[in-house]
Amino acid sequence: MGMPRRPHGFRWALLALPLAALAAACTDSGPDCGEPSSCTIAELGETVDLRIGAAVRAGDLEDDATYRRLASDEFASLTPDAELKWQQIEPEPYDYRFEQADQIVELAEANEQEIRGHNLYWGQRIRTPDHINNLRDPESLTAAMRLHAETVLGRYRDRIPRYDVVNEPFVYDEVERADSVYQEVLGDEWIAQAFELAHEVDPDAELWINVTGASRVDGKHEAQLALVRDLLDAGIPLHGVGLETHIGIGGWDATQYATFVADYEALDVEVALTEVDYPAFGDVASDEETADVYGEMVAVCARYEACVEVTFWSWHDAYINLDRMDPDARPGLFDSNGERKPYVPDLFLESAG
Numbered sequence: 361m362g363m364p365r366r367p368h369g370f371r372w373a374l375l376a377l378p379l380a381a382l383a384a385a386c387t388d389s390g391p392d393c394g395e396p397s398s399c400t401i402a403e404l405g406e407t408v409d410l411r412i413g414a415a416v417r418a419g420d421l422e423d424d425a426t427y428r429r430l431a432s433d434e435f436a437s438l439t440p441d442a443e444l445k446w447q448q449i450e451p452e453p454y455d456y457r458f459e460q461a462d463q464i465v466e467l468a469e470a471n472e473q474e475i476r477g478h479n480l481y482w483g484q485r486i487r488t489p490d491h492i493n494n495l496r497d498p499e500s501l502t503a504a505m506r507l508h509a510e511t512v513l514g515r516y517r518d519r520i521p522r523y524d525v526v527n528e529p530f531v532y533d534e535v536e537r538a539d540s541v542y543q544e545v546l547g548d549e550w551i552a553q554a555f556e557l558a559h560e561v562d563p564d565a566e567l568w569i570n571v572t573g574a575s576r577v578d579g580k581h582e583a584q585l586a587l588v589r590d591l592l593d594a595g596i597p598l599h600g601v602g603l604e605t606h607i608g609i610g611g612w613d614a615t616q617y618a619t620f621v622a623d624y625e626a627l628d629v630e631v632a633l634t635e636v637d638y639p640a641f642g643d644v645a646s647d648e649e650t651a652d653v654y655g656e657m658v659a660v661c662a663r664y665e666a667c668v669e670v671t672f673w674s675w676h677d678a679y680i681n682l683d684r685m686d687p688d689a690r691p692g693l694f695d696s697n698g699e700r701k702p703y704v705p706d707l708f709l710e711s712a713g
Contacts (some may be wrong), residue, residue, distance in 0.1 A: 390704075394399045398707035401693065402436035402473075405670070408662040412510035413437030413476060413671035415635070418460035420679060421467065426698035427676060432471045439476040439634075439671055440464045445487040446480075446508060451661045453491050458515065466615035469661075476634075476671065477520040479570060480512060481505065481554045483529035484538045501545045506557050513561040522566035524574055524602055525558045526551050533573055533603075551587070552596045556712055559597040567597055570634055574620060575611055585623050600630035605657065606673070607642035614656040618663065625666035633661055637674035637691045650691050651703035659711045 391407045392400035405412035421428045431438060442448050443460040450456055458487035468475050485493050495501045513523070517614070529551055531538050542550035551569070558567050569588065574581035584601075591598050601624045617633075624631045638653045639645040647651075661667035674680045679705040694700050 365651075371572065372524065396709055399705065400587045401434045401552075401700075401704065404705055405436060407712040410658070410662055410667075410708075411436045411474070411669040413474075413669060414675050415437055415439045415441045415478075415671065415673045416464060416621065417441045417679075418443050418463045421463065424678075427679070428467075430676065430694060430698060432467060432473075435473065436669065437474040437476055437669065438468045439478050440462055441478075441673075442487065444477055444479065445482065446492065446510065447487045447489045449512065450508070451489050459651065463514060469519065470644060473524075475516075475520045476521035477512075477516065477565075477671075478634075479524035479527035480509065480558060481542060482527045482607050483540050483542065483551075484532075485540055488541065495541060496545060498545055502553065505542075505554065508560045509557045511536065513558060513565065517562050518564075522568060522600070523558060524570040525567045526554050527570045528572050528604075529587070530571070530573065530584065531568070532578065533577055535577060535579050552591060552594060555596045555598055566630075568600040568602050568630075568632070569598060570602035570604060572606070572635075573628070574603070575607065575613065581620055581623070585627075587626055588624065588629065592629070598629065600632060600668075602632045602634035604635040605633045605637075606635055607638045607653065608641045609639050609643040609645060612638060612656070614660055617657070617660045619670045621660060621664045621667050625664050629666065631664070631667045632669035632671065633657055633667070634669075634671050635673040636670060637672065637680075637689055641676070645691070647701060647703060651701075651707065655710050656706045658707050662711045 389404060391399050393403040396404065401412050412435055414437075416431045416438050418440070421431060425440070429435060440461055443464055449458060449461065465475055482488055492501070492504055495504060513520075529538060529540075530536065538545050542554070546553060555567050558565065571584045574584060588598065588601055603620060619633050626632070636654070636657060638650055658670060661670050672693060674691045675693045676698070677694060678696040680692055692701070693704050
């Protein structure tokens with residue numbers, strides 16, 4: 361079983377209280393940064409021992425000064441949205457395009473932020489270049505995977521502390537392994553090979569697997585948990601599990617996610633809630649509903665020692681599914697003008713005891 365940071369039941373009792381009672385229940389005088397409304401999101405995250413991150417896009421950082429300022433000032437960690445994916449880095453053989461990834465890494469370094477390297481090998485054909493998807497013999501594919509690890513991890517060694525080495529190895533809304541070129545050519549062992557290659561190149565990097573769909577598909581959590589357990593039992597260098605948290609209306613279950621985190625904590629790996637947005641998939645929710653769900657997400661993660669990070673995928677209303685969502689019902693922490701929504705400090709203060 362996982363080890364709660366506070367006595368069993370404290371978190372859920374806290375979540376059940378109204379806001380005024382929550383404030384009275386907290387024993388701390390407040391965050392070290394002072395008035396909560398003036399604290400950055402990173403500072404608020406520190407009150408519950410969490411690294412709070414954001415996914416960013418290089419083009420938006422370049423085009424929008426407000427977006428760049430918020431990404432720079434508010435978060436403890438940045439995750440490149442697509443700029444580190446193989447298709448973007450090497451669309452054609454040996455045609456390397458690191459400019460946008462470099463831009464994000466350099467921005468994070470300038471602001472003393474961390475980077476989550478997302479991702480090295482996507483367990484699906486999407487975002488994998490054709491010259492890799494078309495390989496058919498194990499030797500050539502393994503050599504290409506090795507060169508990719510050497511190129512990416514070698515370039516950013518001592519600059520990117522953690523990588524999603526394998527992303528979404530299962531079919532998105534099914535329990536079966538995804539039909540990737542890695543699975544087709546190398547079989548089930550490809551995931552272990554991917555981690556071993558990454559570890560050989562950068563023995564100091566944290567190596568993560570990023571999984572999705574456990575909340576929507578019966579048996580998927582158990583399948584993903586079994587995969588992680590098998591890798592660890594085989595001595596594979598796997599340090600963390602990212603739980604993608606794109607949640608549609610009615611899809612969030614705090615007790616279910618607590619079980620997910622506790623199960624991985626029992627395997628002695630770190631856990632992060634990655635790619636957080638609610639509502640996802642073009643659904644519509646009020647800010648009040650979104651605040652309730654985000655507050656519970658933070659509380660679930662803060663409850664467990666193993667859960668160290670919450671990274672928001674959709675955090676700025678101006679850049680969220682503009683063609684599908686009502687302007688007043690987007691899941692950002694900031695509105696379309698770049699103003700932080702009033703509920704944001706409460707996401708963390710309600711979890712700080």
